[in-house]
Amino acid sequence: MRTITQLITPACLIHQEKLKHNAKRVFDICEQQQIPLRPHVKTLKSIEAASIYAPVPMPITVSTLAEAAYFADAGYTDILYAVTLTPNKLAAVDALLAKGIGLTVVVDSIAAVNTLSQQAVQMKHIVSVAIEIDSDGHRAGIKPDSPALIEVASIIASSHSLTFAGLMTHAGASYTAFTVERQCEIAESERDAVLYAADRLQTLGMECNMRSVGSTPTVLAPISHAGLTELRAGVYATFDCVMAGLNLCTYEDIAMSVLTSIIGFHSNNSLLVDAGWMALSRDNGTHSHPDDCGYGLVCNKQGELLSGWFVDSANQEHGIIRHKENIDPRTIFSFGDMLRILPIHACATAAQYSHYYVTSDDETIETTWNRVNGW
Known part of the structure; x- marks a missing residue:
């Protein structure tokens, strides 16, 4: 079994227990109101993930015909x-x-x-x-x-x-x-x-x-x-920074993160990571929120939120991280350290990947889930 530190970065991680918890929350609402749920599978587009929040024979919603064919072949x-x-x-x-x-x-x-x-x-x-x-x-x-x-x-x-x-x-x-x-x-x-x-x-x-x-x-x-x-509904399965900004979940509920490595520092109190917009997406959907999360919030490699640190900007393969109080990152981080970025919009971030690495303990990779891309 591989550990998170053995992965090539950037990599998309799914915390399976958080995914299950989020799914149960919506299952419970529908059960209480006695109304069927038709989950939208467009966020993760993964058969393995859907087995948790939209198991066969549940009805599902898709956003592309490629998804429709992929899920139809799996028995939906x-x-x-x-x-x-x-x-x-x-x-x-x-x-x-x-x-x-x-x-x-x-x-x-x-x-x-x-x-x-x-x-x-x-x-x-x-x-x-x-x-x-x-x-x-x-x-x-x-x-x-x-x-x-x-x-x-x-x-x-x-x-x-x-x-x-x-x-x-x-x-x-x-x-x-x-x-x-x-x-x-x-x-x-x-x-x-x-x-x-x-x-x-x-x-x-x-x-x-x-x-x-x-x-x-x-x-x-x-x-x-x-x-x-x-x-x-769909994004509830993983949640993201937009949903947290609407107080629909906490940042700790977010089941998706991007694992990244520190590749350098700038003199203007910023650090560089190997997750740019190709890994995070260009979505900055919290820019109008009271708490703007930039292109993602920063966690340590165990997934614990590091207060004040956020992805301030992104190039194709470079993410630029800063602290809201302009703290010098070299006093805290070192070259090669691994971090995790919470997505602004989970659908957009997930779309950058062909597969996800699944963990339940924030240390080991239990399995890999594939997804369908395209239209």
């Missing part, structure tokens, strides 16, 4: 592809349906559904289609009170090549909600938008079997999700 049969479908992806969808996979795709406009309806007649299988609802003006979707909602649903219902699955939404604005009150407000708006849209369609005889909502902040918000058929 109920998959929501939660990005508006474009014509160049129809063959890949048809191939998945040919395997007997219960794949649902998404549209969010009249143009999207018209294109799908026209081209689906060339497909060998009927396509299950959900409509994305815009619940907060943050991202994609149709407003729940828009006339376009009725038109899009009617086009799906009238097509012999399509079947209407229901509605889904994602409250992207929740990632800027710093208080429980604001998180609850957004979660309620997310829920109410889908239920209102479902009621509009119900009066026209269109049954919404899927009434799906979710983001990590809204799933964790202490509100009632009555009337919905499922919750979706």
Whole structure:
């Protein structure tokens, strides 16, 4: 069994016990509210990781068709592809349906559904289609009170090549909600938008079997999700600095870190590590938070947070670490020392790697988990 110090850096580490703890937290919420969970697997994109927070035969959400195929081959049969479908992806969808996979795709406009309806007649299988609802003006979707909602649903219902699955939404604005009150407000708006849209369609005889909502902040918000058929979330499995900045977890709950080595020092009280943006990503999603974590917070090699130290900037293969009080790092660290960086956005950091090293004791590597990349 290898130790962490034997790894070539940079390397992405997953703390398995923290991952299990985070997964149980959301499992418990869904069990208490008696509502199914459809985890989003886009953060880690790993079969081994999903066996902990989204084990077969759970329904899952994916962000790419490469993920859909990868998880379908592992036995997942109920998959929501939660990005508006474009014509160049129809063959890949048809191939998945040919395997007997219960794949649902998404549209969010009249143009999207018209294109799908026209081209689906060339497909060998009927396509299950959900409509994305815009619940907060943050991202994609149709407003729940828009006339376009009725038109899009009617086009799906009238097509012999399509079947209407229901509605889904994602409250992207929740990632800027710093208080429980604001998180609850957004979660309620997310829920109410889908239920209102479902009621509009119900009066026209269109049954919404899927009434799906979710983001990590809204799933964790202490509100009632009555009337919905499922919750979706993903980054809760590992958490990250953005989620910690929203007080949804502590930094100690973060199950992902990047192992890196010190490769030098600058005279301006900074140190260099071998984890640049190719290892950490360019995501600086906490820049508007009260506590800006730069490109990641610094821990010792055992994963213990080192107060005040953060990745201030990053080049392709170099990370530049400083202390918020401008402490000289040469008084504390030495060339070759190993550190760990907590990710700003776990999805972006994880995407830099083809595999993860898994630990439970912060010293030894128990196993390696692979992931799927690409689209």
